[in-house]
Amino acid sequence: MSAIIADIEAATMKAAPVPRFRPGDTVKVHVRIKEGAKERVQIFEGVVIGWNAAGARSTVTVRKVSYGVGVERIFPIHSPTIERIEWVRRGRVRRAKLYYLRNLRGKKARLTEVREAKAPTLD
Amino acid sequence: MGNGLGILGTKVGMTQLFDADKRAVVPVTVIHAEPNVVLKRFTQDNDGYGSVQVAYGDKRPTRTNRPDAGQYAKASEAAGKAVSPKKVIREWRLDGDPSDDLSIGSEVTVERFDGVKFVDVSGTSKGKGYQGVMKKYNFKGFVRSHGTHEFFRHGGSIGTRLTPGHVLKGKKMPGQMGNVRVTTQNLRLHGVDAAKNLLFIVGAVPGHKGSVIEIRPATKK
Numbered sequence: 001m002s003a004i005i006a007d008i009e010a011a012t013m014k015a016a017p018v019p020r021f022r023p024g025d026t027v028k029v030h031v032r033i034k035e036g037a038k039e040r041v042q043i044f045e046g047v048v049i050g051w052n053a054a055g056a057r058s059t060v061t062v063r064k065v066s067y068g069v070g071v072e073r074i075f076p077i078h079s080p081t082i083e084r085i086e087w088v089r090r091g092r093v094r095r096a097k098l099y100y101l102r103n104l105r106g107k108k109a110r111l112t113e114v115r116e117a118k119a120p121t122l123d
Numbered sequence: 124m125g126n127g128l129g130i131l132g133t134k135v136g137m138t139q140l141f142d143a144d145k146r147a148v149v150p151v152t153v154i155h156a157e158p159n160v161v162l163k164r165f166t167q168d169n170d171g172y173g174s175v176q177v178a179y180g181d182k183r184p185t186r187t188n189r190p191d192a193g194q195y196a197k198a199s200e201a202a203g204k205a206v207s208p209k210k211v212i213r214e215w216r217l218d219g220d221p222s223d224d225l226s227i228g229s230e231v232t233v234e235r236f237d238g239v240k241f242v243d244v245s246g247t248s249k250g251k252g253y254q255g256v257m258k259k260y261n262f263k264g265f266v267r268s269h270g271t272h273e274f275f276r277h278g279g280s281i282g283t284r285l286t287p288g289h290v291l292k293g294k295k296m297p298g299q300m301g302n303v304r305v306t307t308q309n310l311r312l313h314g315v316d317a318a319k320n321l322l323f324i325v326g327a328v329p330g331h332k333g334s335v336i337e338i339r340p341a342t343k344k
Contacts, residue, residue: 002332004135004155004321012140034146057139081146 009056014078019085019120023048024093024111029062029075030083041083044073047091047111049098060085063101065109070102090114128215129339130231131179132156132322134246136332140313140323151313154322154336157181158230160206162198166220173220177231178209180335202228211335234317241341242322243308246330250302260295305329309341 001009021027029044046064049072056078063072075082091111101109135153142149156179163176178195187195187208198206206228225231236242256262256278264276278297282290306329313323322338330336 002135004319005138005153007319008138008140008153008321032146076141076148079141079148080143 012078013056016084018077019087021048021085021087021120022090022093023050023096023098024091025120026088026091027062028086028088029073030086031075032081032083045088046071046073047098047101049101050096063098065105087119127339127342128175128217128225128231128235129243129337130156130233130235130322131159131177131211131213132233132320132336132338133180134328134330134332134334134336135321137327142313149313149325151323151325152328154324154328154338155320156233156322156338157320158232160198160202160209161221161225161227161229161231162194162212164221164225164227165214168220173217174214175217175221175225176212176214178206178212180210181207182210184208198228200228201226204228213337215339232317233315233320233322236312236315236322236338236340237317239312239340241309241344242312242324242338243306243341244310244324244328244336244338245304245306246328246334246336248301248303248305248329249331251300253298254300255297256295259297259300262295309344 025048026045027048031042031044033040033042044062044064046062048060049063050061052059052061052074057076058078059074059076061072061074063070065071075085077085090113092114093111132154133156135155137150137152139148139150141147159177159179161175162178165172165174165176167173178198184192184207191208195206195208251258255276257264257276260278262278265271265274265279267275278295281294281296307327310328311325313325315322324338328336
């Protein structure tokens with residue numbers, strides 16, 4: 001990557017470090033939502049099913065089941081609309097992309113919690 | 124031949140920026156445009172039309188021939204500071220005579236694009252080599268079954284019989300694709316970084332990274 005682009009991307013990255021949560025972790029994403037003139041924070045809680053790690057352009061896919069419907073949102077983690085990402089718990093998983101969860105429902109779609117897991121360190 | 128002054132720059136590559144207002148990710152092409160130096164002015168009285176000749180991109184002085192070196196020496200003298208020899212020289216046609224701020228040796232910088240919303244961009248597209256009609260012109264090719272053999276990616280018939288007796292001019296056939304001058308119009312300008320001589324253009328721009336690109340305010344917006 002050219003030095004110029006590296007500079008630009010370093011500038012768009014958030015000053016505050018982002019927690020290094022992993023696939024399988026349950027997280028609460030605090031998203032700034034604009035309704036008319038007012039701005040409020042909405043929380044999207046779900047399981048991280050994959051990272052797209054690309055520096056300032058990194059995104060993370062979070063999945064939850066809402067009223068029986070699977071909902072996935074892709075968050076650019078350095079976007080100013082993402083206020084912060086809160087770590088909730090760690091799930092035991094064996095791969096980096098948890099796309100198989102899409103085909104599971106109900107009890108099968110649960111992940112075993114890693115009990116002794118510590119909160120992820122900051123970047 | 125669009126009228127109006129533009130700038131020459133180098134395509135750096137693409138990245139993304141966050142647009143706070145639209146709360147969205149914007150894909151941008153980054154253009155690095157060091158100040159272009161005015162080498163020559165053409166006026167109505169003298170030449171019958173108005174334009175300026177600008178130069179861009181430093182090159183080694185040893186790569187400059189004597190006549191060109193003379194031009195740079197003239198520009199240096201007029202500017203009161205050294206103008207190093209440049210790789211690319213281009214003439215921009217203007218509506219009238221060049222304004223006084225475009226004196227010989229003066230610089231055209233990205234600051235001119237402050238407040239410009241849309242731009243036209245010209246460059247040499249990426250060369251794709253010798254390509255068939257399916258890639259080059261999006262022909263459909265041939266059915267893969269029903270007895271077709273050795274005729275899958277062909278363009279089909281290229282003409283009729285005795286009338287007119289020859290293949291029509293301009294018939295789309297295989298050949299070199301890309302590596303031609305391409306202009307993309309009405310690209311939105313996301314922003315200007317005057318300190319770093321950068322332009323941020325929304326979307327893709329012709330050419331490979333490192334190629335010299337012409338950017339000018341959009342003629343149709």
